[in-house]
Amino acid sequence: MRINKQMRWGLVLAATLGMTACKNNDVDPNAGVVASKGTADFSRYVAVGNSLTAGFADNGLYRSGQLNSYPNILAGQFRTVSGGDFVQPLFSVDSANGSGYLKLIAVPTLATLATSIVPVAPGAARGGLTAGGSPLLRKFTGVNQNLGVPGIRMADIQTPGYGSVAGNQYFERLLGNPLKTYLSYVTDNVASATFFSCWMGNNDALLYAASGGVTPITDATTFQTNYNALITVLTANSRKGVVIGVPNVTTAPLFTTVTLPLLLATVNAGVQKANPGAPVIPALVIQGKNGIRATQAGDLLLLSAYSAGAYNTIGSTAVGTKNGPYGLSATNPLPTQLVLDADEVTAVNTAIGGFNTTMKAQADAKGLAYVDPNAVLDQAAKGFTQNGVTYSSAFVSGGVFGLDGVHLTPAGYALIANEIIRNINAKYSATIPSVDASRYNRVVVQPN
Amino acid sequence: MKYIQLTAATLLLTATAASAQFSGLHFGLKAGGTATHGYTTIPAQPTGIDNVQVPYLDNKNNGIGYGYSVGLYARKDMRKGFIQAEVTYNRFVLKQKTDVTLDVNANPALSNGLPVSFAPGVLNATLNVTSESALESINVPIMIGRRILDGKVRAYFGPNFIFVTKAEAIRNTGGQINANTTIGFAATPIPTSPSTTNLLNKYDAGVLEVKDFTYAADFGLGISPIKNLDLDLRYAIPVGKIYKDKNIGGYLGIATLTLGYRIF
Secondary structure (H helix, E strand, C coil), rough: CHHHCCCCCCCCCCCCCCCCCCCCCCCCCCCCCCCCCCCCCCEEEEEEHHHHHHHEECCCCCCHHHHHHHHHHHHHHHHHHHCCCCCCCCCCCHHHCCCCCCECCCCCCCCHHHHHEEEEEECEEEEECCCCCEEEECCCCHHHHHHCCCCCCCHHHCCCCCCCCEEEEEEHHHHCCCCHHHHHHHHHHHHHCCCEEEEEEEEHHHHHHHHHCCCCCHHCCCCCCHHHHHHHHHHHHEEEEEEEEECCCHCCCHHHHHCHHHHHHHHHHHHHHHHHCCCCCCCCCEECCCEEEEECCCEEEHHHHHHCCCCCCCCCCCCCCCCCCCCCCCCEEECCHHCHHHHHHHHHHHHHHHHHHHHHHHHHHHCCCECCHHHHHHHHHHHHEEEEEEEEEECCCHHHHHCCCCEEEEEHHHHHHHHHHHHHHHHHHHCCCCCCCHCCCCCEECCC | CCHHHHHHHHHHHHHHHHHHCCEEEEEEEEEEEEEEEEEEECEEEEEECCCCCCEEEEEEEECCCCEEEEEEEEECCEEEEEEEEEEEEEEEEEEEEEEEEEHHHCCCCHCCCCCCCCCCCEEEEEEEEEEEEEEEEEEEEEEEEEEEEECEEEEEEEEEEEEEEEEEEEEEEEEECCEEEEEEEEEEEEEEEEEECCCCCCCHHHHHHHHCCEEEEEEEEEEECCCEEEEEEEEECCCCCCCCCCCCEEEEEEEEEEEEECCC
């Protein structure tokens, strides 16, 4: 099974196992390069974005993830070219677990996945819940340079009340006035900035994909209107910056780890055990975007649904419509939220392409650096080795994606930071040094 | 500084040789083998990761390492004693071994080779390392000594100025990552693999960076069984230390057996 192949624990040891401390076996990529800021001014940097900007990882926002956010990594490199301090809305040490997150307590196999990945309770809950049932988090309403808000869509940035208890727990944490819009919050905090980064738009597509096509994709007009408004604020007074496009979300482990052949093999194994000699089931039956049909190549299953046991009842007549075997009958198909079917994949990829066209056009019009994150993530999908570490988009063992299958590990954020630096250097004739991603953690095994 | 010292020493030898018209002055060639042994202790080193360090290392002697020595000499005989200056090119080989258990995070090559990261203290490895450190140098020993039996036997001692031209370590490292049943990690062998480290490059050598100049205390015994032929056995202790890091301890001894031919 694919997941087992992904979770090989054999060593791919580099040729050298030096016995001295602090030895780097690779050539320093920045050797001989004098750091310079080029035509940009990094003295006050502000980062705008969503969960990826906030340092969200392993299905949570917590202090360690915040410290390894790509803006914090960038700010560290900007300091080599006269960059200033960078203030993040860090959870304090005594509330370091933040919103809570997932952690890996043992080396997993497919069979032990559910027990190897366990939740860590929130450390920063201040009492009370949002309307959606999420815990309210300890406030951080001071000066802030990392404006990343997990979950925010471009569609949300001009919505009053998005930062209230009726809205987003992470934005609510940052606001004194709960009716302030995100665009207004950005306007306030970017006023004295000399340089910005903006990585928005992921959730306008991701929420659709992660819900199996249930949550609507943000319409192109709303996206463009709000993006134009945001960029207008960010580029006021000819402020320079970098904008990052939307990744092809369906290449993330959330969608690629549990494959149809894997699930069918599991289903057929169960059938054969219960009824030896029964015909092999060639496909599942799903409620797709365009109606009920048999699964086909290009349909994607969700790791989150698998982990929650949502596929365990396939074949049962006691679930779903209870009218025929669940997931195997046209009268009792797998519901749409459990499958991102091929038509929905096409829809989300088309939308992402449109969003990226909008963002790149704005970047070009305003003279901003533009970063295609897929330059890194597509490379990860194929696998590559850098400084002795082999990266891929495989779940857990690939090193790039964290335990929620969507957000990045510290090493993944470092790789993205390097791609951003590369594009900043090219756009602004700068020579900001890159970081050694191998010095950042991948998924960490940390037993209780 | 290194080359100023080397030039001064060479000039001294040249001047000595140029004075060969004076009686009791001899000039010759010499060649032979070197045999090196010793051990090295390296204190625990920080890694920059909380609660993770490279532990104290005890690199034990692993047999005699053989090399060579070739060069020329000038000797001024006096009534009962003599003074001799040499310029030689040498290769010394130090063979060592060590076994160490350390946190996988203490060795980037080890941690990078694993498909996930591990929190400090969760996973350790036991490594078995053998090494051959080869040091090549231009040596300028200045020996003073006593002539016995009309010069057929010589006993001498003196300083040896060592100008290192090349230093590298070839290591073979193997072992295993030890099992941790709590996290479901089975013991995993680490296949033995070779590596080469330039000990003169601080980025490559790290704490084991070798000095490019040092000095030793030499003492030896020579015999001249037949006219114009010198057989010398010498032992050198590099009292000036080999490594730049003053905290590295241990012992290094070099024996040299050479045959010399006295040209005049």
